[in-house]
Amino acid sequence: MSAHESMEHAEHAEHASGENRKIALLIAVIALFLALSETLGKGAQTEAISKNVEASNLWAFFQAKTIRRTVVQTAAEQGKLNLPALPDDATRAALQKQIDDWQKNAARYRSEPETGEGSEQLSERARHAEEERDLATAKYHHYELASGAFQIAIVLASATIITGMLALAWVSGALMLVGIAMTALGLFEPHLLPLH
Numbered sequence: 001m002s003a004h005e006s007m008e009h010a011e012h013a014e015h016a017s018g019e020n021r022k023i024a025l026l027i028a029v030i031a032l033f034l035a036l037s038e039t040l041g042k043g044a045q046t047e048a049i050s051k052n053v054e055a056s057n058l059w060a061f062f063q064a065k066t067i068r069r070t071v072v073q074t075a076a077e078q079g080k081l082n083l084p085a086l087p088d089d090a091t092r093a094a095l096q097k098q099i100d101d102w103q104k105n106a107a108r109y110r111s112e113p114e115t116g117e118g119s120e121q122l123s124e125r126a127r128h129a130e131e132e133r134d135l136a137t138a139k140y141h142h143y144e145l146a147s148g149a150f151q152i153a154i155v156l157a158s159a160t161i162i163t164g165m166l167a168l169a170w171v172s173g174a175l176m177l178v179g180i181a182m183t184a185l186g187l188f189e190p191h192l193l194p195l196h
Contacts, residue, residue, distance in 0.1 A: 020161050023169055027157045030176050034150035037183045041143030044136045044186070051133035058126035065119040069109035076102035141195040142186030149179035 079099040086092045112118035116125065153175035160168040185192055 019164075019166075023157050023160050026169065026172065026176075027154055030150050030153045030157065030172070030179075033176065033179055033183070034147060034154065037143045037146040037150060037179065037186075040183065040186065041140055041147060044140035044143060047136035048133050048140055051129050051136060055126050055129035055133060058122050058129060061117070062119050062122040062126060065109045065117070065122060069106045069119065072102040072109070073106045076106065135190060138190035138195065139186045142182050142190055142193070145195070146179040146182035146186065149175045149182060153179065 076099045079095050079102070083092055083095055083099075086095060108118065110118055111120045113121060116122075153172040156168045156172040156175065160166065160172065
């Protein structure tokens with residue numbers, strides 16, 4: 001090998017080494033974005049599960065209140081039907097007092113704003129928890145797609161080092177931008193794209 005050929009070979013190796021450093025830096029940046037999207041995705045997934053449990057619990061409480069209200073309303077209606085058949089005023093007065101108590105309880109089971117545990121308040125709280133669950137789920141889907149784009153981008157950038165095909169690095173960079181866009185949509189406009 002002549003001196004000239006050795007020099008050209010050294011220059012080519014130095015150029016390839018410089019390109020590899022740039023690709024390595026690209027991989028590091030993509031990995032940073034991947035870590036961010038994975039962290040955001042895990043947080044959104046946890047939030048979605050938590051809000052789903054909360055909504056389920058609130059709907060179960062709502063059903064219990066509705067059943068209780070139905071039972072006391074039925075008892076009050078039955079008591080009203082029995083009132084005329086009672087033999088004396090004292091017994092009728094006692095039953096009327098019980099009917100009034102049942103009706104007050106039924107009204108309280110329907111709406112109890114001071115505690116937020118009436119069936120009306122419970123259904124409102126459950127719907128709100130469902131909305132929060134749906135928002136977290138939409139965010140999660142965006143972050144998952146972003147993570148996938150980042151992972152593929154890392155693979156393509158790594159393949160650039162092995163093959164020397166710079167086109168793969170450009171595709172990798174484009175996928176990184178897609179991943180960043182999906183992460184931004186997850187953060188700021190998770191309902192813009194219907195992904196679920």
